[in-house]
Amino acid sequence: MVCIVPLMSIGHALLGLLEGGPRHGYDLKRAYDERFGQDRPLHYGQVYSTLSRLLKNGLVTEAGVEAGDGPERKRYAITDAGVTDVERWLSTPEKPEPYLQNTLYAKVVLALLSGRSAVEVLDTQRSAHLGTMRELTRRKADGDLADQLICDFALFHLEADLRWLELTAARVDQLAVEVKR
Amino acid sequence: MTLLRAEGLVKSFGKTHALDGAGITIRAGEVVAVMGPSGSGKSTLLHCLAGILPPDSGTVHYRDRELTSMNDGDRSELRRTEFGFVFQFGQLVPELTCLENVALPLRLSGMKRKDAERAANEWLARLEVDGVADQRPGETSGGQGQRVAVARALVTGPKVIFADEPTGALDSLNGERVMHLLTTAARETGAAVVLVTHEPRVAAYSDREVVVRDGRSRDVEFAR
Amino acid sequence: MNRTISDLALGVRLAVGGSRKSWVRLALQGLGIGMCVAVLVLAASIPGAFAARDAKGNLSEPQPQGTGPAPLLVENAYVAYRSDYIQGRYLKVLKADAPRPPGVEKLPGDGEIVLSPALAELLASPKGELLRPRFPQRVVGTIGQAGLTGPKDYTFYAGDDRIGESGGTKAYGFGVHYGGGGIAPILWLLSVVGIVVLLFPVLVFVGVAARLAAAQRDRRLAALRLVGAGASRVRLIASGEALVGALVGLAVGFGIFYAIRPFVDKISIAQLAIFPSDLTPSLGLVLLVVVAVPVLAVFTSLFAMRRTIIEPLGVVRQQKPVRRRLWWRLVPAIVGAALLGSQMGKINDTDRPEQWPVVIGVVLLMLGIPVLLPWLVERVVFRIRGGSPALQLAVRRLQLDSGTAARVVGGVAVVLAGTVTLQMILAGVEQEVVSKEKRQANLAVLTVSTDENVAVPGLREALEKAATVRSVQEISRTGASAGEANYVGIVIGPCDALKTQATITNCADGKAYYAPDSGGGRAVEPGAELTLGDPRKGVRWKAPAQWEPATARNGGLYLTPAAAAGIPVDNTSREFMAELDLSVPDAAEHARNAIAAYPWQTFTSFAGQNDIPEMERVFGLVRQGLYAGTAITLLLAGASMLLMALEQVRERRRPLAVLAASGVPRGTLARSLLWQNGVPLVLSTAVSVATGIGLGALSMKVSDAEIAFDWPGIALVTAASAALVLAVTALTLPSLRRATGALGLRTE
Helix, strand or coil, rough: CHHHHHHHCCCCCHHHHCCCCEEHHHHHHHHHHHHHHCCCEEEEEEEHHHHHHHCCCCEEEEEEEECCCCHEEEEEEECCCHHHHHHHHCCCCCCCCCCCCCHHHHHHHHHHCCCCCCHHHHHHHHHHHHHHHHHHHHHHCCCCHHHHHHHHHHHHHHHHHHHHHHHHHHHHHHHHHHHHC | CCCEEEEEEEHHHEEEEEEEEEEEECCCCCEEHHHHCCCCCCCHHHHHHCCCCCCCEEEEEEEEHHHHHCCCCHHHHHHHHHHHCCCCCCCCCCCCCHHHHHHHHHHHCCCCHHHHHHHHHHHHHHHHCHHHHHHHHHHHHHHHHHHHHHHHHCCCCEEEEECCCCEEEEEHHHHHHHHHHHHHHHHHCCCCCCCCCHHHHHHHHCEEEEECCEEEEEEEECCC | HHHHHHHHHHHHHHHCCCCCHHHHHHHHHHHHHHHHHHHHHHHHHHHHHHHHHHHHHHHHCCCCCCCCCCCCCEEEEEECCCCCCEEEEEEECHHHHHHCCCHHHCCCCCEEEEECHHHHHHHHHHHHCCHHHCCCCEEECCCHHCCCCCCCCCEEECCCHHHHHCCEEEEECCCCCCCCCCCCCHHHHHHHHHHHHHHHHHHHHHHHCCCCCCHHHHHHHHHHHHHCHHHHHHHHHHHHHHHHHHHHHHHHHHHHHHHHHHHHHHHHHHCCCCHHHHHHCCCCHHHHHHHHHHHHHHHHHHHHHHHEEEEEEEEEEEECCCCCCCHHHHHHHHHHHHHHHHHCCCCCCCCCCCCHHHHHHHHHHHHHHHHHHHHHHHHHHCCCCCCCHHHHHHHHHHHHHHHHHHHHHHHHHHHHHHHHHHHHHHHHHHHHHHHHHHCCCCCCEEEEEEEECCCCHHHHHHHHHCEEEEEEEEEEEEEEECCCHHHHEEECHHHHHHHHHHHCCCCCCEEEEEEECCCCCCCCCCCEEEECCCCCCCCCECCCCCCCCEEECEEEEEECCHHCCCCCHHCCEEEEEEECCCCCCHHHHHHHCCCCCCCCCEEECCCCCCHHHHHHHHHHHHHHHHHHHHHHHHHHHHHHHHHHHHHHHCCCHHHHHHHHHHHHHHHHHHHHHHHHHHHHHHHHHHHHHHHHHHHHHHHHCCCCCCCCHHHHHHHHHHHHHHHHHHHHHHHHHHHHHHHHHHHHHHCC
16 A cells, blocks of 8 residues: 555656646656655656557656657646646545555645645645544444554544644645645 | 524734634534534633623624624623533522522523423423532533533523533533433434534534634534 | 841841832831831820920010019900901000010000911901901011911900000910910810821831731741851841831831821811921930830831741641630739729819829730630530531631731720720810800890900990890899808899790799709708808808709809899999890801900800810811721721732642642632631620720720710711721732643642
8 A cells, every 4th residue: 555655646747847847858857856745756767658558548748759769858738638637636635544645745835836735735625634523533433442552542642643744734834835835 | 504603703812812803603403513623612612602702793693683883782681592501510590499590591581481381391301410409510520511501501592502611611421411411402302512522522513513723613514 | 246246237137128018018008007107106296386385475475574564464355256366465565665575576566466377367358347447457467487386376466555544464474384274175085086096007017018028038047047047046037027117117217207297277166276397206205216216116026926836847837726715814904904994084174183093004905805716616516516617717717826916906905996996086086075065045136245343334235226136134143151061053034034044933033043053962051151253362242041943054052133132233244145146147156246446355155056076076086087087997907908818829839739629619709708807807896896895885984974976977887997998808819720721730
């Protein structure tokens, strides 16, 4: 799961980055690493395989080739379908579960980069989290001690997420300044 | 059925804008969590909603009555008869026993001492704190005190209970106990609960949440 | 030692801690203690002031002993003018270098006079118009302060060469040493009770003022404990704080005293007006005040802390204080009452009782009030059941801590009790004086008496010529004794004259009458052998063999001239009774002016010129002083009650705010405050009025006076304390309003 989530979101992340304008694959890798890949930079292979998947799905197009050969000479641009996909992705809360921060963080940054409401992203996520917490709380009320303890474990983790969401929401303006620099 | 509806609430304290166009709708019997960072105006929203504070502008309707145009005495009476309140701490009169504290709202509405104290005793038992009936609040634990406060809020059979960080001064276990008893009792009596909290686990006792940020509220259900 | 001083200094630093609140507290303390100090210093200077008066009076007395020919002849004169007495001296200078009395620069020659400033002013004013004929002399000077006992003294020295003709008293100089004349016993009692009653609350309030805002202080001290100060050091630091208040109070007190001192000569009653320079506190008493006030302040603040345990994390008041016991609280009151009771009836017109039992009795009874009140408040408050929610809130609050309230109102109670006592004594004295005046015989008669053995030719004629005199009767007075103690007064005169003195029937010359003394029992038997005048060397005289009964204010023998045969004229003093035409205003003054030529030979008294207005002025002034003192102490008590109430509102801000938010009407909360202030004060007023009446009655019994109740005064005092409760509550309302606003709900 830990590896899947980033992989799932690399495509959206690249799409988000392309919203700022067409870029070379190499540019995209650099931009991604700068913002999201602090301790785990992308491999070129990952970038090109993701781009080709996006290309196949019609979410990006090739926006011209510079003189020379090789994939690194190609410029990619986002398509309308790609923009819609980014939007849908941003406004769909992640399934509340632990260790979401990478995806959520990417969503927030991309929302900021693309001029969308990062707070809305966070609030949507909060809503989803709270929904799950409600469900767990209800289950706890009806269950025995074992159920309660198990639910509490999940509740405390979700609460930590929610606290992070709160904190991020409170500092979103600060983040926007840094991201756009 | 919509019980309470606030629209376009604006309230400033000096240069601080506590509320800047907030709105909220509360339906009968639902538990609504009002969330948001500290200083966002949650408590001010609750105070306006309950008619404790008159907003600078905007309207608050309780059923068909407009709170902001009522005078202080009428609002006091409304609060006494239709609303109940639970706060974070220090809400019980330290000199009165727990039983007298719970009986106080009934007595203020003119009920005889004996009847008021009988009703109060029933509520103390329901909240499992009848053991401290004759003690003063200072002699009880925090959790017991909060449950006495909940009993006092519920004793008049209010339609809305306003709870402002009711578990703020309690540890998790006591907090959950209070929340469980509060929401269960409210559901049983059909009272709506407006729950101001910054704690997600407390908010999880609600049916839905409203987020307040920078004096504006975002009613997740009604805003869209 | 160093550490002790630095701890004290820290306390001082905390007391003047810079925040506005601490300054306000210090100012209140200073003012409260200051007022007390001012009263104490004033009390400390009064003995000195009156001693200075006596001393100056003695310095002006002629000195009759000396060798060789006397340089001066002096006659004392008492000139009555309306309700004032002008006491002066007529002089005849025999030698050029004759000694001068103090304050007189140049002795007046024949037909000259020197006047006191007050008398000069009276003579110059329209009010003195009818007095002027009696002082026709040329004014050659003013008597200086050295020769006056007070700024309102009416006195004079007049030169008159006629003195030699009728004898006169030889004077070799001025200034004698007499013992103090002493004041009337009932006045003495009044002053003892007055001083005790006024000073006692002062001491109580030094204590109260020193403890103003004690809860705040306790919180500060708890913070000190948190950083590691030990319990005993905290006490030292608290002493430092109390000390500052006391020292500021001392400064303020002396300031107030010296600020009001220049105005003591403006007092309108002559007997009470004092030269400001004479009003100097005696050094010993000042030292006592300077030492006692700070000691008392520190002691009470430490005493107040004894039940308070200051822990690092806050102040713990021992929750369940020991139940207050009654028996020892009754001891002071009972012992006090017993002491006073043991002195009952021992004061009469001349004797003074033992001083100490009375003083101690009064002090103990007063002490009984603040000692008894906490017990009573506690009892009553625990009895109260039911009642409205407002009453319930107040009563519960008082049940938790009735001590603080009881202590504050204890101070008020002492003041009230003292005031009521003084009012009763005043009322009693007033009644006595007034009724005595009223019982005086014939109000239309001016009595002119002359000294024994001194013939004043032409006096009767002069009197008869006065326009306002209708007729003149003449009697002679003497006295006789049968044995050592049996003294009987004798009045001799024609029937008409006797009738002005006693009620007699079927009067004819030759008859004798006997009026029993008010004490009852015959002093003499008809036909008894009596000695006229001095029992050792007087003339023997046989009383008439039979007499008829009569009634008179002054008991004794009333003889027609024929029945008085055998009584030598030399042994009698003569008295003229001039019947006045009262339709003329100031008839008596016109008659007195008719005999102005005999200033020192005669003494006139006019019963119709009742001294009641004068007495009323004195009583009015004393009463005003009493009310002023009471008002000041009540204000002080009000201030501390207010502070207490404000502090309580502040402490309970949250519950109050929550109650208001939950829809408890503010009126209910305000009423609970009213109850909370009112219940202890009502109790203390009841106790103090009861104690005051009891103490007043006891005091009056001790001096054997009739008990009189000054109900309007008592009502006033009670109303004042009720007003105090209302005022304090009203002043607390703004802070209640603030506390119950939504802002009170905010978490800090």
